Structures are given as structure tokens and as C-alpha cells.
Amino acid sequence: MQTKKLTTLACAAAFAMLSGAASAQISGDTVKVGVLTDMSGTYSDLAGAGAVLATQMAIEDFIAEAKPAFKVEMVSADHQNKADIASNKAREWFEREGVDTATELVTTSTALAVMKVAKEMNRVALMSGPASTPITNEQCNDVTVHYTYDTYALANGTAKAVTQQGGDTWFFLTADYAFGQSLERDSSAVVTANGGKVLGSVRHPFPASDFSSFLLQAQASGAKIIGLANAGADTTNAIKQAAEFGITPKQALAGLLMFISDVHSLGLQATQGMYLTTGFYWDLDDETRAWSKRFFDKHKRMPTMVQAGQYSSVLHYLRAVQATGTDEAGKVMAQMKATPIKDFFGKNGRIREDGRMVHDMYLAQVKTPAESKYPWDYYDIRQTIPAEEAFQPLAQSKCPLVKK
């Protein structure tokens, strides 16, 4: 009897040690990357299936380059832009399916929900799609990386450039939810700081399809610039209708969050001359063209900055796993933060202690139909905003992880 008990204990101890040893390595000898994105809603063109493809490409490239001793797998799911669906899925992935990192997470509310689950389960969250700054401020944690862009960088690029070039009176058309308000707030601050004046704003319901009433109010304000603090279909409809009501070109529009997919669907006729800030443009240099061409061959559309950022973030993560030989979130995060990012996407990139990946951003102006020489030839890059200036300075951060 006594012997039997002892044997059981010994076995238990051995198992405990075994699993302890394993946890310092890679659980199940497999690294699982979960892509949690909008597959069918408003943001599915800028993230969606293209983000899944970018992840696949990152995994394939990583395996070819590093020949890892572990397996790399991908799972993906549609979060439908709903925070509860996103956090439930992430929990299921982490608890039952051994997923090591939840990625993409377009729509701020889903991102905020998943980063809490990731913290609780000690897994990594890689955010390429969401825009709001609370991810690396009030809500920040040590397992989250905010990779591609945020509302601060957008405002800092577009609003600053437009104000400095003489567009010094603004009226905002704002989507009435957290993201729109955050974008309006950040942009107003930039306009005022650069000597401009905000004459007013109107909050429209989200989503809306008819903007004529709001545009007429913007017109009546007499502001030189109408700032569109919205995204996706709201932005495209507002731009289209502004032209219809003869508002443009008398007053100019500034799209505060525009993706190349929006420009593509609206066409250059409607968007020409607009300024926008982007973290990536496919036609920037040989490296971006080479990668984007591979992407285009499979997806039949050029990548948005979210999709390109998704590739870069997953590759950076997998390299960190390879370097540390573990998938434990803390060690991988330390390695990711210690390693600068140098690839076609993240020029001069590094991950700060608040989880913000800072990299060069670009101020682009949309070409006229006459200037556009080949398909997807849409942007004129007017200015490169250096990584250190593009994002919110650490000194202003409200993230408790930042040592002051």
C-alpha cells in the first residue's frame, strides 16, 4: 500500500517536473497563431481575408528562413466587430486550443477586450487593425503590441500637414462612437497646436449613409477644411456626397483614417488631392513592391497597411519565439522589445515599453487620374514622418508601464 502511494507520488512529481521543463520550451512543440478579425463586416476589406493571407505568408516565410524545430499553425475566426465574441473566442483559443498569440483585432472594442484575456492567460496580443490610443495608454499591458498605426499618428500626420499648408480652419464630421471621438479629439489638439482653429463639429450616427445634412452644416461653417473623423463606408459616402453638393473643391476634405481600399473603391476622380497618413504604401520601394506583388498575386488586391503590418508583426513574433526557444509570453515579449524591426514594413521600427511599435509613417496625397500611370498607382508620398516623431511621445503616455 505504502509503496503504491509512493509510486504515485513519484510519478506525479516526475510529471510535474516534465511539464515544468516543457513550459520553458514550446508547448506541444507547436506555435499557434490565431487571427481574430472582421471577416464579413465594415472592415473586412481593409483587414479580413487579406489579413489571414498575410499571416499565412508570414508563417511560410518564417519556416523557409528559420527552419524551426517546432511546428507553426494558424487558426482564424470572425469576431464580427463585437467585443464579447472576440473575448470568448480568444479565451477558447488560449484555454483549449493552445493558441499562443491572438492577432489583428481590428475595431478598438474587440482589441481592448482581447488584450485583457491575453493578460489573464499570459499570451501575446498583436494588434494590427485597431486605431485607438487607449491600447497603449490607460489600458496598456505587458503582453500587447500595438503595431501598425493609431489615431495619434493619423492626426499628427494629416492634421498637422494640412494646417501648416494653410488649411487653418476646421470643421469635423465625426462618427458618434469611441473611435470617432478619439480621432476628433487628437486631431483638434494638433490643429490648435499648429495655430489653426476648430470652428465646430457634428456627430453623425454610426453607421450612416446619407451625409448631405451634415455636409451642409460643415459648408455653412465656412471652414476651409472638413475633417472626416470616421472610417470605411462612412468616409467613402461622405466624400462622394461632398463632391455632389459642390462642397469640394471650394472647401477641402481631410480623411483622417483612409485606407488604400477606400481610395480604390471610390476612384481617383472623387479622392484626388486628399491628404492621408499611412503606415505603409505598396509602391514605396523595391522591398515593398516585391512583397506586395506576392500578396497581390494571391489576393487580387494590393495590401492595406493593416494587412502589411499583420505580416510584419507575425514574422517578428515568430522570430522572437525562435530566438528564445519558448512560447512563454513574458520571454517572447522581452525579446520582441529588445529586437529592432527592420523589414519592408517597419522601417526604423521598435517596440516601446508601453507596447507601441513606432516606425516611420508617411504623409500621402492622392494622385489625380492623369498622374496615375498603372493600376493601384494612387499615392504621392509627400513626407516621411520619422518613427520618433510619428507617435505619441512616451512623456505624454498614461501607461503605468512607462517609468518616469
Next chain:
Amino acid sequence: MEIFGVPSALLGSQLLVGLINGSFYAILSLGLAIIFGLLNIINFTHGAQYMMGAFVAWIALNKLGINYWVALLFAPIVVGALGVLIERTMLRKLYKLDHLYGLLLTFGLALIFEGIFRDQYGISGQSYPVPELLQGGVNLGFMFLPIYRGWVVVAALTVCFATWFIIEKTKLGAYLRAGTENPQMVQALGINVPLLITFTYGFGVALAAFAGVLAAPIYQVSPLMGSNLIIVVFAVVVIGGMGSIMGSIITGLGLGLVEGLTRVFYPEASAVVVFVIMVIVLLVRPAGLFGKA
């Protein structure tokens, strides 16, 4: 001059914009009201059929070279024919059952159609140019009115009143109304009632597609354009009185105006004002403003 602190020019322009939106509500709710009034089907596919009207116009222009004016006729015929097919093969089997079954079937169909177009064209949609003849605008003094928007009001109202006239004032309309009251009796008089009903559904659907073509140059042609609108249109039908033809036209225009005013005084509420009115109307006059209790 100012009215409640709002310049009267701004107020005037908002009322006009409200009237334009009201024309869309009117023509869409009219189709719904006809289908409900004569078939007792709550047609949840209406929004998707409106979207398909816009897409057929876009495809016609870009793939077949069919211009806007032809598309105004072509798209309603194509989408209406699809409606006839749906009525013949599916809806027909549900007339004897509770309203709920028709609602579920048409809702399911709407999701399927939207899914197909989303898969084919993506969510951001496509841009349809304003036809050359209607480009530009006129300065009305208090606002710049795009000619195209003016055309939308004229076209929508003409179609609405023509429809009302056919149903309420012609022999064909009389057959239709009689056929729904007492199908056996009308059948006994030698009139093909099932054919009449099929025709009615096809016509209601064609109205939705016609609105879709009208909308294509204004809104981005996207798979979800209908689902954003259809809920408001249902509220319009409920306020006007289910099945009331004139009620749906007048309510559509009226609510467009109310919405326009809300956008001046309290824009955040402009998405809900229609539903607030709906609640009040349901409490005071459950059959709707123009419905028979």
C-alpha cells in the same frame, strides 16, 4: 434671419435634403406596403432587392455598357423577375401559414443575397457615376441643389403616385384588391388570382430595385446599403399603417422631413427619431396613422 438660433437658409436646405431622403423612404415603403397589403408577406428581402437594383445598374454599366437611363428600366425588370421566381418557388407555399414564416424566409434570403454580393465585390462597394445629363447643380439662394437630387424627388414621386393610381383607381387595381379580400370569389369570376399575386410581388420588388438604381449615383454601391436602410423603412410602414398605400407615401416623405430637422437641432438623435415616433404612434394609434383598425 434665424429660427430657433438656426439660420433660415440652413433650415431650408435641411428640409429639402429631408424631402430627398423622404422620397427614398416613400418608394421603398410603398413596395413593402403593397406586398404586405396584397400578399400578407412581410418582405424582409426588400433591402437586399434595393441593393441588387443598384448592383445590377453598376454591372450593366461596367460590363454590358448599358447606361443609366436604360438601367432605370432594366434593373427593376431583372430584379423583379428574380422576385417572381422567389414567389413562385418559395413564398407561395407559405401564404396559409403565420406571417412569421414569410418573414423568416425573406430574412434568410436577404442574408444569402448580401453574402453573395459581399463575396463577389467586397464590403467597400463600387462607385457609380452621376449620368452626364444630371451632373452639376443649381444655386437656389439658400443652398446648392445637385440636379441629380432634384431628379430623384421627381422620379420617386412620379412612380409613387402612378402606383397609387393604378391600385386605387384602375380596374386592374380593383381586381388586385378584390383578389386579396376574397380570392375564391374573384377566381370564380374568371380572374387568375395566383398570377395576379405573382405579378404584385414582382412589382413590389421592382420598385425596390428602381429605388436602388436611383440611389446608385448618390451612395456607394455596397452589399450592405440595403440593410442599413431597411429597418427605417419598416418603421415608416408601421407608422403609416401596414398595407396602406397612400399612408406609406405620405409617411415616408414626412419622416424624411422630421429626420432632416433633427439633424439640425440634435444630430446625434437623427438615427433614432423615426423609432421614437414609431413607439408613440403604436401607443396612440396601433394600426398606424393611415391604417384601418
